[in-house]
Amino acid sequence: MSDVRTKILLDESHLPTHWYNILADLPNPPKPPLNPRTGEPVSPDDLAAIFPMALIEQEVSTERWIPIPEPVRDIYRLWRPTPLYRAHRLEAALGTPARIYYKYEGVSPAGSHKPNTAVAQAFYNKQAGIRRLATETGAGQWGSALSLACNLFGLECTVYMVKVSYHQKPYRRSMMETWGATVHASPSDRTQAGRAVLKADPESPGSLGIAISEAVEDAATHDDTNYALGSVLNHVLLHQTVIGLEAKEQLASVGEKADVVIAPCGGGSNLGGIAFPFLADRFQGEEVQVLAVEPSACPTLTRGQYAYDYGDVAGLTPLLPMYTLGRSFVPPGIHAGGLRYHGDSALVSQLYHEGHIQARAYPQGPVFEAAILFARHEGIVPAPESAHAVRAAVDEALACKERGEARTLLLNLSGHGHFDMGAYDAYLAGRLEDLEYPQEAIDRALEDLPQAPAI
Amino acid sequence: MSDVRTKILLDESHLPTHWYNILADLPNPPKPPLNPRTGEPVSPDDLAAIFPMALIEQEVSTERWIPIPEPVRDIYRLWRPTPLYRAHRLEAALGTPARIYYKYEGVSPAGSHKPNTAVAQAFYNKQAGIRRLATETGAGQWGSALSLACNLFGLECTVYMVKVSYHQKPYRRSMMETWGATVHASPSDRTQAGRAVLKADPESPGSLGIAISEAVEDAATHDDTNYALGSVLNHVLLHQTVIGLEAKEQLASVGEKADVVIAPCGGGSNLGGIAFPFLADRFQGEEVQVLAVEPSACPTLTRGQYAYDYGDVAGLTPLLPMYTLGRSFVPPGIHAGGLRYHGDSALVSQLYHEGHIQARAYPQGPVFEAAILFARHEGIVPAPESAHAVRAAVDEALACKERGEARTLLLNLSGHGHFDMGAYDAYLAGRLEDLEYPQEAIDRALEDLPQAPAI
Structure with a gap:
């Protein structure tokens, strides 16, 4: 085997300078997300309560190549x-x-691959004057990635971690805390969504759905706080x-x-x-x-x-x-x-x-x-x-x-x-x-x- | 920061071809290990029951550069x-x-760095016709490294893991088992040393010293088995x-x-x-x-x-x-x-x-x-x-x-x-x-x- 390479490495000088936006090349136009109340396509304003404008613009941009900001590349x-x-x-x-x-x-x-977007999201939120990000995590991969990213940009990070994972995977929680995040077992008593679940079932093990609701509510109800999502x-x-x-x-x-x-x-x-x-x-x-x-x-x-x-x-x-x-x-x-x-x-x-x-x-x-x-x-x-x-x-x-x-x-x-x-x-x-x-x-x-x- | 590199990578073509043997350059000759019974320097034969001759030779060699075998480099x-x-x-x-x-x-x-020697030790033992390696591990770093190395050379691996760690760090044990090793909580009933400890204290939490004794005894009492040490x-x-x-x-x-x-x-x-x-x-x-x-x-x-x-x-x-x-x-x-x-x-x-x-x-x-x-x-x-x-x-x-x-x-x-x-x-x-x-x-x-x- 010694004549064939095992690892193909690239030097930092080959770090991509742009992200590739497939929206520019789709064979058919994408269907828009709809506002459930009106049935109309959502407007940027619908999203502005929880996302910074730079990310909302990226969500709909049809530019083929989007420059990666230098602090993100660093x-x-x-x-x-x-x-x-x-x-x-x-x-x-x-x-x-x-x-x-x-x-x-x-x-x-x-x-994992999750920090690739966590770092970018933390950067754009910091640039928009946001002080804190809220998110949910299940097994902990995404919560870890966002904790790392927020820490590197000096943002606070609040993670709602599904309660059953919070107790079963304490090491993922320790990792997030090592990077300075605050981790709450979800359902928590910090949000209306969480309190409602706890009232119905004080022993609720939580779910990703509940944790998302808590993180979104936290972001929507605090001016200095946005929400960050790890996929989709x-x-x-x-x-x-x-x-x-x-x-x-x-x-x-x-x-x-x-x-x-x-x-x-x-x-x-x-x-x-x-x-x-x-x-x-x-x-x-x-x-x-x-x-x-x-x-x-x-x-x-x-x-x-x-x-x-x-x-x-x-x-x-x-x-x-x-x-x-x-x-x-x-x-x-x-x-x-x-x-x-x-x-x-x-x-x-x-x-x-x-x-x-x-x-x-x-x-x-x-x-x-x-x-x-x-x-x-x-x-x-x-x-x-x-x-x-x-x-x-x-x-x-x-x-x-x-x-x-x-x-x-x-x-x-x-x-x-x-x-x-x-x-x-x-x-x-x-x-x-x-x-x-x-x-x-x-x-x-x-x-x-x-x-x-x-x- | 963008003008200065963060990581300095080397391509595989720069993988060292030789290990550096400091014995060649010591300002003063080293003191020999002594046989405790005779007070005389130990002979290669004293070690041959548990180590392959290639490693015994490396233990005392004064060659400055020792070639790294190609299968190890691979x-x-x-x-x-x-x-x-x-x-x-x-x-x-x-x-x-x-x-x-x-x-x-x-x-x-x-x-960790431990596989650097685990791979070499597994190679020389395999070459000497050994079928199995026995070792001890505390927290699990060394046991993991040797499990990985044995697996890659088709050797069996028996790890005596300090009992308290065996129970406190089940994930290290799972990692060793994922690489095919057999892991025993030490003290075990598989060796005289282990049985003696268990007889005196059935609840013994074990220690690295006991685990070493078990692994050495296992190697010394089986012709097809050698012992491997991760440091010193x-x-x-x-x-x-x-x-x-x-x-x-x-x-x-x-x-x-x-x-x-x-x-x-x-x-x-x-x-x-x-x-x-x-x-x-x-x-x-x-x-x-x-x-x-x-x-x-x-x-x-x-x-x-x-x-x-x-x-x-x-x-x-x-x-x-x-x-x-x-x-x-x-x-x-x-x-x-x-x-x-x-x-x-x-x-x-x-x-x-x-x-x-x-x-x-x-x-x-x-x-x-x-x-x-x-x-x-x-x-x-x-x-x-x-x-x-x-x-x-x-x-x-x-x-x-x-x-x-x-x-x-x-x-x-x-x-x-x-x-x-x-x-x-x-x-x-x-x-x-x-x-x-x-x-x-x-x-x-x-x-x-x-x-x-x-x-």
Whole structure:
């Protein structure tokens, strides 16, 4: 193996100067988010209570290239450009003619790709004179990323952490506090939303939906405070495109082109981040396939409906055009907490609907089987979310072996599993269930879809 | 900041081809380890029951450069060369004219510098026809590293993990199992040593000393099994010199020379790894200062005695010429588990004794204060062991500010703290004690020194 490189590194001088905005190149215009009261497209003013204008502008901009502010690039330098790895050992173990590359985002201080947008969001909020950001977190990846970013820009950070995770994952909480954030178990008594839940059920374990409501209320009721979201929205996916831009340059530097780009898909920022720059080529006629991988326990793209739905459980957000399982859908407690969202990014949904993205769902058993195979050959222990992409890449590589095809696979290894070892423990001890969701439950949740125009 | 690089990367083509052996350049010949029964220097045969001959030869070799086998370099490529960072943000926060660089070893899959030697040891054992390695681990850093290395070379790995850690740090255990190792809580019923302890105290929480005895006995009583040690021995420090060799090249590439090299010091592999290549220059007349940082709770260099002592608690090892607190010394339960060893590497001890290395001890409060300062400015959350070096670097930088001196500081950030967040939690909650060790307890432990020639 010594004649072929394992890691393809880029010097800081190759750090992208712009984010790639896929809105400029969409084959069809995007459907707008709708104000649920009026049924009309939301206006920038509707969002100004909780987002700074720079991000609202990015949400709708059709400029192809959006400059990355220098203070954001300075912080990116702490871990970017991230390495692109050739999975020599995994390939050999599979006996595949496929070439497997993985872009490793786990080198960020928070351990995932999430800081790519957290840093940008903290910057624009700071610039707008905001003093504090409020957000929610489930397993803690996003809360950690925003805590890090706020700290680096001198913003306060308030994180509403789902109560059951707050108690089960104290180390994620300690990490956020190490970066200076204040973390509250949600439901808390700090918001009307939280108090209402606690009144009905003082023992409520909380949910991401409740935590979102608390964070949004906190931001909406304090002039100096905004809200930050870690996925789904256009500007979030925009900031993540540094992943794909770097990966393209890294592949090109060794004379490679991706045939298949593979990423886990929850809200869509992981997938959009690596895949959008490759879809730009696809729109130009290049043959590149994009594969979104989701858990069978929350099969938004593969079994959901393409419709207008609320982004949150309480129905406070605009109506978003997306694949959804219905906002009342509560997925089983799989370990890939980042993939338990009932909906999906509007951009990813549209591109999937129009056939530019394919999707596949896996139960968590085969996902962890692939994660362990990966760890034993490549060393890195993947986050459960990232392991979904590993599973699909392994299956694609085995299909290449079957067909004798030497395709080039690129996967987004979006984070490490250092805070998820309990999931590995459960898998190794045979305590991990393959949680599938029954169709009738999905159908029932989909009956809740709001009144809105068909897509 | 945008005009100055944050990370200095090296391409894989710059991966060192040789380890640096400081035995070739020592100003004075090293004292030999002694057979405690005969009082004579140990012979290679004394060690052959538990180590392969290639490592025994490296233990005593005086060749300056020892080639790194290609299969070892191939695995190093999974994370090496590691990045060298310039701590721009920390420098700005301190307002120091000093330039602070840190070599970050936490990018290895196991999260510390330990795999540098684990991979080499697994390779030589595999080559010698060994089927299985046995070792001990306390907090889990070394056990993780050896599990990873054995797995990559197709060796079985048996880890005796101190029982209290086995239960308190289940995630480190899961990580070892993810890499295919078998982990036993020590004392176990698998060895005479373990059974003896359990008979006397069925509830024994275990200790590193007991776990070492179990692992050595396991190796000595099975023909196909050897023992592996993660620090202290010459060959271990030899393998770690890739750290310092890379750092020197990285500094040179930006026109820098280190004035002070700073590392935590437990058994000595962290310090030896980064500092020995710089000491080679010192022996040639360069002015470079080397600073070993230890916890005041286990102040081996700063308050121990330079004498022949056993490396383990039970007195099974050869007598080693080293700074020691006495083998019966039981340090308080500080969070830097890797720095709780009663002795120190013979090489580090000799160089300290001869004035080539300086040493400083800190209580854990100031260490965690510096770790949090570091995390808030540089992002990375340091391992508690590495945080000792951070504390010393911060103090050196502040001294430079006081004196208006622009010195170049290099510190070994040997690992991340992702599995140590409980310690951060304790610090942030004000539950961390500054555990100092009373002099009379050290004096008492030193009364146990074995009969041996004075040094």
